[in-house]
Amino acid sequence: MNSTEFTSGDNGGFCPIKPQHISIPVLICLTFLVGLLLNVFSLWVFTCRTPVWKSCTVLQFHLAVSDVIICPMGPFMAVYYHSANWLFGKALCRLKVALVTFHIYSSILFLSLISIHRYVAVVRYNRDSYMNRKDFVQKLCVGVWLFVLIMGAAFAAIVDTSTVNNHTLCLSIHQAQYIDLYFIVNFTFFVPVLLLAFIVSAICYSLLVRSMSLLDTSHDNGQAIKNKSRKMVAVCLATFLAYFMPMNVVRSVGIVIKKFFPHKCSLLLEMETAYYVSWIVAGVNCCLDPIIYCFSSQKFTKNVHLSLSRIGVRLETRHDESL
Numbered sequence: 001m002n003s004t005e006f007t008s009g010d011n012g013g014f015c016p017i018k019p020q021h022i023s024i025p026v027l028i029c030l031t032f033l034v035g036l037l038l039n040v041f042s043l044w045v046f047t048c049r050t051p052v053w054k055s056c057t058v059l060q061f062h063l064a065v066s067d068v069i070i071c072p073m074g075p076f077m078a079v080y081y082h083s084a085n086w087l088f089g090k091a092l093c094r095l096k097v098a099l100v101t102f103h104i105y106s107s108i109l110f111l112s113l114i115s116i117h118r119y120v121a122v123v124r125y126n127r128d129s130y131m132n133r134k135d136f137v138q139k140l141c142v143g144v145w146l147f148v149l150i151m152g153a154a155f156a157a158i159v160d161t162s163t164v165n166n167h168t169l170c171l172s173i174h175q176a177q178y179i180d181l182y183f184i185v186n187f188t189f190f191v192p193v194l195l196l197a198f199i200v201s202a203i204c205y206s207l208l209v210r211s212m213s214l215l216d217t218s219h220d221n222g223q224a225i226k227n228k229s230r231k232m233v234a235v236c237l238a239t240f241l242a243y244f245m246p247m248n249v250v251r252s253v254g255i256v257i258k259k260f261f262p263h264k265c266s267l268l269l270e271m272e273t274a275y276y277v278s279w280i281v282a283g284v285n286c287c288l289d290p291i292i293y294c295f296s297s298q299k300f301t302k303n304v305h306l307s308l309s310r311i312g313v314r315l316e317t318r319h320d321e322s323l
Contacts, residue, residue: 014164014165014174014176015174015262015263015265015268015269016165016265016269017084017164017165017167017169017174018084018269019081019082019083019084020081020082020084020273020276022082024078024081024082024273024276024277024280025077025078025079025081025082026078027280027283028074028077028078028081028276028279028280028283029074029075029078030283031074031280031282031283031284031286031287032070032071032073032074032283032286033071033074034283034286034287035067035071035283035284035285035286035287036068036071036072036074036286038286038287038290039064039067039068039071039286039289039290040068041290042060042064042289042290042293043061043064043065043068046060046061046064047061053134054132054134055117055131055132055133055134055136055137056114056117056118056121058134058137058138058141059110059113059114059117059137059141060114060292060293062106062110062141062144062145063107063110063111063114063289063292064289064290064293066102066103066106066107066110067103067107067285067286067289069099069102069103070099070100070102070103070282070286071283071286073096073099073100074283076088076092076096077096077279080170081276084167085167085168086161086168086169086170087168089161090160090161093159093160093161093170093171094156094157094159094160095156096170096171097152097155097156097159097170097171098152098153098155098156099152100152100171101148101151101152101155101156102148102149102152103282104244104247104282105147105148105151105190105193106144106145106148107244107285107289108193108194108197108244109144109147109148109193109197110141110144111197111201111236111239111240112197112200112201113137113140113141113144114236114292115200115201115204115205115236116131116200116204117131117137118204118205118208119204119205119207119208120132122208122211122212123207123208123211151189155185158178158181159171159175159178159181162175162177162178164176173254173255173258173268173271173272173275174258174272176258176262179255179258179259180259182255182258183255183256183259186251186252186255187252190248190251191248191252194244194245194248197240198240198244198245201236201237201240202237202240205233205236205237208233209233235288235291235292236292238288239285239288239289239292242281242284242285243278243281243282243284243285246274246278246281247275247278247279247281247282250271250274250275250278251275253271254268254271254272254275257271
């Protein structure tokens with residue numbers, strides 16, 4: 001693996017900038033490709049095979065959109081990580097910064113809203129509840145998009161490409177001129193949003209599991225609802241713990257090392273590689289979200305089966321009822 005010879009002691013504190021192993025960009029491309037296909041299919045099911053939308057459908061549709069918008073960046077990110085050079089110009093760099101922000105934080109917020117909706121639907125069911133009103137949930141989704149659009153646009157307007165040791169970088173830990181910005185934004189905004197969303201989701205799903213434990217399972221219907229809800233809880237919490245948490249923890253540690261211990265190059269480079277690996281997990285997360293749609297909506301599962309059967313794919317179906 002080629003690298004640029006640039007030692008911290010002789011070059012103003014910069015660490016060597018190394019291309020990543022070929023396995024990382026290949027896996028990024030594969031996972032984002034699968035995520036793109038699954039979520040485009042999900043959007044097609046929502047728009048073309050689901051004539052009547054409920055409030056949960058609205059949330060699932062917007063979560064699918066948040067997953068789709070990052071997938072086309074997969075090949076660009078793969079080339080960048082393998083070559084350690086951003087070859088696509090300033091405009092695409094700013095677009096990358098914006099889309100990364102849109103995807104991560106819209107996904108976090110929509111997953112949190114889905115957890116709140118599921119809690120209301122199962123534990124605090126009330127037909128007149130705001131979370132059961134499609135028009136109210138649509139307004140919430142518009143609010144989420146406005147929030148992340150403003151945040152992403154502001155971040156993209158500030159962060160640009162820069163040349164470090166003959167490498168053109170975009171949204172990199174090696175861009176020393178942005179490290180103070182990364183530190184402030186990360187610890188005053190990104191991390192608090194993630195922690196708040198995770199706490200809300202964990203509380204909602206804990207109460208949901210508690211409610212499910214009291215459900216009468218003497219009938220098949222009760223057992224089916226209980227099993228499906230537990231699986232949905234597992235997938236949603238796994239999404240937070242396996243994707244959002246590692247990415248934010250690794251990014252935070254990398255920023256702290258770069259800001260306060262810039263000469264610890266080996267540790268910094270390990271954190272950089274770990275952050276790129278977390279993007280592989282990001283692609284896996286995009287693949288997992290369609291499973292949430294199946295667990296939370298019997299109609300979505302039925303429409304998937306019908307759509308697949310039209311193209312000759314047969315799946316064994318179980319006629320369970322789902323809330």
